[in-house]
Amino acid sequence: DAGVIQSPRHEVTEMGQEVTLRCKPISGHDYLFWYRQTMMRGLELLIYFNNNVPIDDSGMPEDRFSAKMPNASFSTLKIQPSEPRDSAVYFCASQGGTGNTIYFGEGSWLTVV
Amino acid sequence: GEDVEQSLFLSVREGDSSVINCTYTDSSSTYLYWYKQEPGAGLQLLTYIFSNMDMKQDQRLTVLLNKKDKHLSLRIADTQTGDSAIYFCAERSNQAGTALIFGKGTTLSVSS
Numbered sequence: 001d002a003g004v005i006q007s008p009r010h011e012v013t014e015m016g017q018e019v020t021l022r023c024k025p026i027s028g029h030d031y032l033f034w035y036r037q038t039m040m041r042g043l044e045l046l047i048y049f050n051n052n053v054p055i056d057d058s059g060m061p062e063d064r065f066s067a068k069m070p071n072a073s074f075s076t077l078k079i080q081p082s083e084p085r086d087s088a089v090y091f092c093a094s095q096g097g098t099g100n101t102i103y104f105g106e107g108s109w110l111t112v113v
Numbered sequence: 114g115e116d117v118e119q120s121l122f123l124s125v126r127e128g129d130s131s132v133i134n135c136t137y138t139d140s141s142s143t144y145l146y147w148y149k150q151e152p153g154a155g156l157q158l159l160t161y162i163f164s165n166m167d168m169k170q171d172q173r174l175t176v177l178l179n180k181k182d183k184h185l186s187l188r189i190a191d192t193q194t195g196d197s198a199i200y201f202c203a204e205r206s207n208q209a210g211t212a213l214i215f216g217k218g219t220t221l222s223v224s225s
Contacts (some may be wrong), residue, residue, distance in 0.1 A: 035215075042215060043201065043215070043217075043218075091156065101161065102213055104156040106154060107168075
């Protein structure tokens with residue numbers, strides 16, 4: 001099992017540019033989560049999907065952030081336009097069924113300059 | 114709302130035991146987790162405990178749960194330099210589809 005796969009691992013972009021982060025969950029998992037990690041706020045849940053449907057997006061900071069899951073094996077988190085305060089590590093995680101373990105990807109390290 | 118609190122730093126000597134503490138507020142929490150994050154890496158699940166358990170042991174790791182006080186601890190016996198990392202406590206309520214709520218993490222520093 002390859003685990004949760006995220007890309008890019010590292011990205012440096014200029015303020016105002018569009019950023020797209022990608023995630024491939026573990027095959028067969030029906031829950032997918034996007035978290036953001038910063039020094040100040042720790043790990044924050046941004047949004048999660050169940051069977052490709054967004055269930056809770058209350059953690060999405062503002063309209064500049066959007067997430068999609070067009071199929072069971074792929075999700076994107078998009079920031080447009082990006083700002084320096086968006087600099088963080090963005091984690092994708094997946095889970096199979098309820099009550100099971102949530103597995104994390106290695107994270108996408110985003111720097112907006 | 115739900116909240117998970119941890120102390121931010123812990124420093125120990127190699128060979129000593131480390132105890133990392135966590136408190137949570139959601140009384141409906143049924144699963145409590147400990148994750149480890151090494152520098153530049155993702156989160157690795159260390160262990161978890163169901164709320165109907167008081168203790169769980171797994172090799173050098175011992176998890177203690179005081180449900181009355183909503184207090185969780187992780188004890189690492191014979192701490193090694195390789196244990197240096199950030200340790201996150203997380204809780205999850207028994208509702209279908211709810212995500213994990215994390216504490217801010219405890220940075221464990223092990224000196225030789």
